[in-house]
Amino acid sequence: MKRRLAWWAARSSIADRLARGSHTVWERRVDALTAWVRAGRRTDLDGWRAALGPLVRLVLLGALAYAVWAVVRAVPWLLWLLAGWWIRAAWRASRASPAEGVEDSSEQAAHALHVTVLRQLLLDLMGTGSGVHLRTVLAHLQEHGQWEGRTVTDLRVHLERLDIPVDRGVKVGRTPTWGVRRRDLEAPSPVEPQETSTAPSTAA
Structure with missing residues (x-):
């Protein structure tokens, strides 16, 4: 019984850590992409010309997302590599999370x-x-x-x-x-x- 409780406690701790890390990785990626899109805005122009840079970058991000989706659909086992990369990034991010005190x-x-x-x-x-x-x-x-x-x-x-x-x-x-x-x-x-x-x- 004690072993089972310890196993469930360890499993819950790992799940919580991955959840915190996933949230941190997601926020970092969103902030980085948002900053990259906004950086394309021309401060020396006004109106629609100034917004061309961010629009072009949004189109590029959309094309990249579609390309990744098409590749994963054609080669499904690549999804496991992406999942492994995400878990590794989330685990590393959770170690630097303030909730861990590290x-x-x-x-x-x-x-x-x-x-x-x-x-x-x-x-x-x-x-x-x-x-x-x-x-x-x-x-x-x-x-x-x-x-x-x-x-x-x-x-x-x-x-x-x-x-x-x-x-x-x-x-x-x-x-x-x-x-x-x-x-x-x-x-x-x-x-x-x-x-x-x-x-x-x-x-x-």
Whole structure:
């Protein structure tokens, strides 16, 4: 009986881990493809000409999806290779998931940033604007040797864990995507009341 319970517990743990990893892989792929399609928009053009780039890239993605479907239909055993690749990617992604409590060196370096310092960094990147895209923040961090190999989804999850508001409709340069708004960022930080409340006792 104990062996059977242990077997079911291990099976449930593996299933949960694969489910979390699959969700992470799916979000990373969607964010990457979305960013790639949006990057095709011409900022020096207006109207339908500016939208030609994203439309062409959408057509290419559709053609690629159809080609993969046609190949798998012609050679069904390739589906097993795709399934194996997905399971491997999901398993690896779950190891870096915050739910597992396992962090790689780049994530540990990012967590070392104090919330106040990170908020100020976001404000600096905004400049005089009303918001900043997460892909801009990620590019800045990677230029300074941090968050190498990470994605916008990883950064979004990290900011949410630090109680920094993020939104997928932040518009900068006519392009709405995941980002941080100034009005949300300039609101009092959840850390500040705790620090002010402990200041009198420290002084005493």
